[in-house]
Amino acid sequence: GTELTRYMKEYATGFSGLGDSRFDVGTALTDTRLPPGSESLPSLNIARVKALALGYRLRTETFTTASLANEDNATRLAVAQRQMLRDLMASDHSPADWGIFFKLATDVEASLHGGTMGWTDEAFYDGVTRFLDAQHAPSDAQAAWRLLHAAAGYRWPAAAADVDAVVSARVRGHRWLDDNLLRDAAVVALLKTGAPARAHGVFDQLSPFVTRKSDDLRVLMLSEHIAAAERHRAPFPP
Secondary structure, three states, X not given: XXXXXXXHHHHHHHHHOOOOOOOOHHHHHOOOOEOOOOOOOOOOOOXXXXXXXXXXXXXXXXXXXXXXXXXXXXXXXHHHHHHHHHHXXXXXXXXXXXXXXXXXXXXXXXXXXXXXXXXXXXXXXXXXXXXXXHOOOOHHHHHHHHHHHHHHOOOHHHHHHOHHHHHHHHHOOOOOOOHHHHHHHHHHHHHHOOXXXXXXXXXXXXXXXXXXXXXXXXXXXXXXXXXXXXXXHOOOOO
């Protein structure tokens, strides 16, 4: 009937949106690796395919002011952000605002890695890591960068090691990573390292900050995996 039709439409929308965000919960939970693309033009009008094509172009092409005039807004923005980040890191001083710098770095990271999971551009990550260290970035910002790097590459123990610092910073009002991404990555990392109780706690701690609704398929997937992990670890009744 009408209710079933509505449910199926909502389910389909949630399912199709799984791969639109930087951190794909379903892919991470199954440890499925999605490597970078090798085509400069997207073959399909699908968010992941378009993101892979943009990432490939950013890694392999040299853009000029003249050539950018013929590009779409997404490409122009991604190229401009990458250039701004390079210029900032080439300077021998810390940024005026670490929050603004970090947002720029994560935007560039998302453009370079869009559509991928379980793969990281190590040269890019190393460059930002060195800059954060050399310019004495706040410790929780460095922890957030390590967490993003480790989660993107499926290095779950390393990611889990920085969860508490980044979540604690967020609760205090320091937002280094996108709230949805932080909760997704933190919870998956804790589940993957056998800490379902901590995963449940982090899920609840970050719930006031995330923008996804409770019936979002990604939220439901995390909730179910937490519940399943807790049931599995629960002691047998006497």
